[in-house]
Amino acid sequence: MLTIYDAAGGGLVKREARTAITNATVWIDLLNPTSEEDGTVETALGIAIPTRAEMREIEASNRLYNETGAHFMTAFIVYNVEAQIPSFTAVTFILVGHRLVTVRYAEPRAFPIFLQRVDKGDAACGSGAVIMIGLLEALIHRKADLIERNQDEVDGLAPAIFDIKGGQQTRNRRFDVILKNLGKQGDITSRSQESAVSLERLLTYFAAAARERGEDKRLLQRIETARRDIHSLMEHMRFLLGRINFLLDATLGMITTEQNQIIKLFSVMAVVLLPPTLIASIYGMNFKFMPELDWILGYPLALGLMIVSGLVPYVYFRRKGWL
Numbered sequence: 001m002l003t004i005y006d007a008a009g010g011g012l013v014k015r016e017a018r019t020a021i022t023n024a025t026v027w028i029d030l031l032n033p034t035s036e037e038d039g040t041v042e043t044a045l046g047i048a049i050p051t052r053a054e055m056r057e058i059e060a061s062n063r064l065y066n067e068t069g070a071h072f073m074t075a076f077i078v079y080n081v082e083a084q085i086p087s088f089t090a091v092t093f094i095l096v097g098h099r100l101v102t103v104r105y106a107e108p109r110a111f112p113i114f115l116q117r118v119d120k121g122d123a124a125c126g127s128g129a130v131i132m133i134g135l136l137e138a139l140i141h142r143k144a145d146l147i148e149r150n151q152d153e154v155d156g157l158a159p160a161i162f163d164i165k166g167g168q169q170t171r172n173r174r175f176d177v178i179l180k181n182l183g184k185q186g187d188i189t190s191r192s193q194e195s196a197v198s199l200e201r202l203l204t205y206f207a208a209a210a211r212e213r214g215e216d217k218r219l220l221q222r223i224e225t226a227r228r229d230i231h232s233l234m235e236h237m238r239f240l241l242g243r244i245n246f247l248l249d250a251t252l253g254m255i256t257t258e259q260n261q262i263i264k265l266f267s268v269m270a271v272v273l274l275p276p277t278l279i280a281s282i283y284g285m286n287f288k289f290m291p292e293l294d295w296i297l298g299y300p301l302a303l304g305l306m307i308v309s310g311l312v313p314y315v316y317f318r319r320k321g322w323l
Contacts, residue, residue: 002037003029005125012118012125021045027131028101029111045096050074052105055090063198064205070096071209076198077139078191079108081146085184088191093132093202095209100128102135110138129215132206133222140199140229146192147236154185154243161251175255182251186244193237196230203227268317275309 005012005027012027021028021044028041030049038049047070054062055074063074074092087106094101102111114134117123123134160178207223279302295301 001031002033002040003031005029007126010121010125012115026099026125026128028099030101030103031107032105033103041101045070045099045101047094047096047101049094049101049103050092055092055103055105060201064201066209070094071205071213073202073205073209075139075202076195077108077110078143078146078195079106079110081109081142081149086146086188086192088195093135095128095132095213098127100131108139108142110135110142113142114138129210129213129219133219133226136199136203136206136226137222140226140233143192143195143199144229144233146188147233147240150185150189150192151236151240153181154240154247157181157185157247161247161254175251175258178251179248182244182248186241186248189237189240189244193234193241196234196237200227200230200234203230272310272313272317275313276306279306279309 004015004021004025006015006022006024007013007026008024021041028045030037030041033041033049041047042049047068050072057063063072065072072092072094074090076088077091078086078088080087089104089106089108091106091108092103094103104111114123114131117134117138118125124130125134157178160174203223203226207220207227210220210223
């Protein structure tokens with residue numbers, strides 16, 4: 001879908017895709033574009049719109065570059081942050097003259113949020129570069145919301161790990177749920193960190209491009225502020241990943257302790273039952289001449305020996321604190 005926005009009266013006027021791109025056009029948004037829509041923009045602006053496959057390339061030279069006088073910047077962003085598992089996608093920003101072209105194959109809420117701010121008069125939109133920094137600020141704010149939610153969920157897992165109660169079966173089920181939640185939060189945080197690194201590189205290139213284009217100093221200040229925000233989020237994500245790893249190690253350690261307790265119990269039971277088993281084996285042998293076979297008290301004596309031989313190691317282990 002091709003959407004054209006013109007600057008008018010301090011705001012943006014949305015026009016239909018069938019209309020021509022004029023000097024008043026400051027933002028061209030390509031959402032899931034068709035080849036015809038790509039061709040329309042390429043013909044009007046004299047640039048080559050990157051394909052979806054090209055947007056997914058990870059080399060910095062393929063994500064941040066200058067071509068035919070236009071600056072191409074692609075970032076890996078997070079969206080749908082309210083979902084249990086957020087989504088990630090690549091978005092390309094193209095600065096060509098005073099216009100901004102965005103190419104995307106998803107619908108992050110940062111875009112309509114920015115448009116709402118423009119409608120309220122809270123966001124400047126006089127040029128493509130100003131619109132771009134506004135969109136990036138909205139994306140960073142959404143990322144911060146996701147990290148705050150992850151922080152809350154990880155904080156809630158700590159008491160569940162260290163104060164876990166209940167029987168063995170209940171504890172095992174709880175440990176299983178905790179491990180799954182820790183794995184999910186670790187994956188989300190890791191991918192969010194990857195997105196933050198991508199945005200930080202984009203902002204660095206954007207700052208250099210803005211200076212080259214002779215943009216206003218206020219724009220450069222906003223870019224620098226956005227870079228500081230990204231750096232602070234990256235620091236917080238590193239701390240969060242460290243906390244997740246600590247909780248994961250603690251959970252695995254407690255599971256190992258539980259398993260060791262079970263193995264120890266089986267080992268002690270084997271030692272306790274070994275002497276009675278030996279006695280029963282001796283008197284279960286089918287030899288013809290065994291003096292105890294003719295004793296009236298032979299059977300009670302054998303039972304007594306088995307009980308005593310089992311109690312002695314049990315009492316010994318209890319006194320040693322092994323049980």
